[in-house]
Amino acid sequence: MEVKFAQLSVQLRYCSPDQVRGCLELYRRYQSSGGEVPSIPRILVQKGFLLRARAELLLRHLIKGDPMPPEAPIGQTGAQAPVQPQASALPSPPPQSAPVDEKEEMIKGLGATVFRGEIKGYKILEVVGEGSMGVVYRAHQISMDRIVALKVLPPGKTKDQSFVESFLTEARNAGRLNHPNLIRVHEVGRWNDLYYYSMEYVEGVTLLDLMDEFEGGRLDAKRAINIFMQVAAALDHGFRMNIIHREIRPNSVMITEGDQAKLDGLGMTRDETTRFLEGENAYYVAPEQAKNGNVDTRSDIYCLGCTLYHALTGEPPFQGGGPKEILGRRLLADVPNPLDVNEEIPKDLAAVCIKMMSRDPGARFQTPTELNDAFKKILAASFQTGAQKPTTKGPKVLLATRPRVHASRRGAGANRRRRR
Numbered sequence: 001m002e003v004k005f006a007q008l009s010v011q012l013r014y015c016s017p018d019q020v021r022g023c024l025e026l027y028r029r030y031q032s033s034g035g036e037v038p039s040i041p042r043i044l045v046q047k048g049f050l051l052r053a054r055a056e057l058l059l060r061h062l063i064k065g066d067p068m069p070p071e072a073p074i075g076q077t078g079a080q081a082p083v084q085p086q087a088s089a090l091p092s093p094p095p096q097s098a099p100v101d102e103k104e105e106m107i108k109g110l111g112a113t114v115f116r117g118e119i120k121g122y123k124i125l126e127v128v129g130e131g132s133m134g135v136v137y138r139a140h141q142i143s144m145d146r147i148v149a150l151k152v153l154p155p156g157k158t159k160d161q162s163f164v165e166s167f168l169t170e171a172r173n174a175g176r177l178n179h180p181n182l183i184r185v186h187e188v189g190r191w192n193d194l195y196y197y198s199m200e201y202v203e204g205v206t207l208l209d210l211m212d213e214f215e216g217g218r219l220d221a222k223r224a225i226n227i228f229m230q231v232a233a234a235l236d237h238g239f240r241m242n243i244i245h246r247e248i249r250p251n252s253v254m255i256t257e258g259d260q261a262k263l264d265g266l267g268m269t270r271d272e273t274t275r276f277l278e279g280e281n282a283y284y285v286a287p288e289q290a291k292n293g294n295v296d297t298r299s300d301i302y303c304l305g306c307t308l309y310h311a312l313t314g315e316p317p318f319q320g321g322g323p324k325e326i327l328g329r330r331l332l333a334d335v336p337n338p339l340d341v342n343e344e345i346p347k348d349l350a351a352v353c354i355k356m357m358s359r360d361p362g363a364r365f366q367t368p369t370e371l372n373d374a375f376k377k378i379l380a381a382s383f384q385t386g387a388q389k390p391t392t393k394g395p396k397v398l399l400a401t402r403p404r405v406h407a408s409r410r411g412a413g414a415n416r417r418r419r420r
Contacts, residue, residue, distance in 0.1 A: 002027065002040040008058055009050060013072040019049040026322050046319075052212075084232050102361075120191035122150050122198065134196075141198060142187075146185060148198040158195055171197040173243060174266065181234035183254065183264045202262050207311065208250035217314035223259070223380070224311050229375045230261035231304060236368035238266045239297045246295060248303035249284045250310055270414040282323035283316035287359050298361040301371055305356025305364075312353065313341035335359065348378050 006024055009015040021416040023043045034105065041059060044050035057069035117124060122139040128149065129136040134157070157163055171188035172198075188197040207227070211217045219227070231253055238244060245252075245266050254262045286302035288294055310316045317336045320328040335357045339350045352374050358364045365371040 005040050005058055005062060006044075008062070009044065012054075012069060014051070014054045014058070014354045015044060015049050019044070023049065025232050042398045048068040057269065069378075098272075119150065119152065119194065119196060120189060122148070122151070122196075138201065138232075139198070147201045148338055150196055150198050154194040156195065158193060158253050167195060177237065177241065177243070177266060179234055179237040181230045181261055182237065182266055183262045185289075199264075200262075202254045202256060203407060204254045204256040204260075204262070206251050206308070208254040210255050211250065211311055211314070212366060218342060219311045221312070221344075224308065225349065225375050225379055226259065227253070227255065228308055229305065229313075229372050232368040232372045232375070233302070234261075234266060235297065236372070237298050238300075239368055244295060244297055245300050245303070246289065247281050247285065248300055248307055249281065250307055253307070283310075283318065284324045285327070285330075286361075287331050288361060290331060296361070296390075297368065298364050298366060301356050301364050301368065302358075302361075304371075305353055308353050308356065309336070309338050312345050312349070313338050315341065346378065346381075350379065352378065 003024070006020045007348075010017050010020050010105045023040060026043055027038070027040055038046070041050070041055045045052050045055055054069070054072070057066075060066040061069055061383045101232060116187075119139075122137075123141050123142060125138045125140060125147075127135060130139050134151050134153045137150045139148055139153070140146075141148045153167065157167075165272070168188055171185055172269070174185040175188065184200040186200070189195070211219060231248070235245065235248075243266060245263070247265065248263070252264045254264060284306040286295065286299040288299060306317055318326050318333065320326065320329070335354050337350060338345050338353050345353075352371075355374075356364055356371065365374065
């Protein structure tokens with residue numbers, strides 16, 4: 001389906017052949033790296049070659065069988081085109097004998113194994129996502145009579161015994177953490193030849209999905225500060241237990257209905273190598289992770305700074321090319337100023353963001369508590385900002401990187417609410 005999507009995007013003049021060829025080459029490089037594999041739609045959107053609305057139209061056609069989307073007017077190729085499809089332009093899906101699980105179809109397309117039935121005391125209910133550590137399911141834990149998110153390691157990774165031992169150790173360490181802004185790990189175990197761990201199932205959306213609800217993919221400053229203060233508090237809890245995250249990004253933060261932030265994966269990435277530098281992570285990792293792997297809590301502060309930059313501007317810092325090119329810019333280029341992209345950001349908040357992304361760890365905030373003190377000072381300045389309202393958009397279709405989904409899922413009765 002990835003190649004078919006690329007072909008149709010050229011056929012409908014949504015992208016140029018050169019743009020698609022470059023993205024296909026990047027997609028194949030991700031595949032050969034053995035790490036996370038972004039989808040073709042996501043690569044095209046992230047690189048600015050394709051409007052998100054047009055990507056959604058194409059995916060609805062390919063996944064649900066909707067009628068062929070209209071061609072782009074001549075001269076409106078790429079994501080800079082001023083055309084935005086209205087909700088009425090999205091045709092209703094034709095009647096089907098059985099509903100199509102979009103995520104499951106995409107996951108199968110990436111070669112991952114999808115299980116049915118039960119896995120050692122867990123009844124599998126549905127697929128909710130896929131990432132570098134395996135497929136995530138919404139499951140019923142029979143012994144505790146509760147809904148959990150169950151992540152199952154891909155069979156290919158279980159052949160590496162050192163990886164399995166590291167995974168089991170990391171999962172147990174994560175289980176020791178208990179904080180209101182962390183997604184808790186309940187259990188880690190083995191069933192036949194499969195390794196898995198279960199975790200708290202959170203009803204909400206990823207930070208990236210929340211950003212997508214607003215014009216330009218940007219959060220207003222006050223809301224961003226409130227969310228990022230909670231993530232910093234979660235990092236401080238890990239810091240006090242000598243545990244760091246290593247791959248903070250908009251996908252790893254869940255936001256509940258009441259704007260409570262919950263960080264996923266703390267304690268699950270203690271490996272001292274750079275195995276998490278592929279794919280989407282390249283936009284957020286600290287320079288020292290790319291250079292020598294010597295990381296500490298200041299590395300998490302850098303990742304969080306890149307995530308904050310993305311939340312305030314609608315785009316990640318240091319864009320363009322593959323992971324190696326992005327990491328190269330991070331090592332050599334000046335730290336980007338978010339004010340250059342969004343002039344409405346308060347100057348003191350932009351300064352905090354820049355300090356978080358300092359190339360030298362010694363120039364960053366040294367602890368999450370120090371970072372939160374800076375956030376509190378900005379809030380104390382009482383800048384005026386109203387309640388942020390989502391933009392009016394048509395129905396959203398999944399086009400994210402598979403790791404982006406994690407354990408999120410559309411909830412019944414709430415078009416954009418997701419569960420983990």
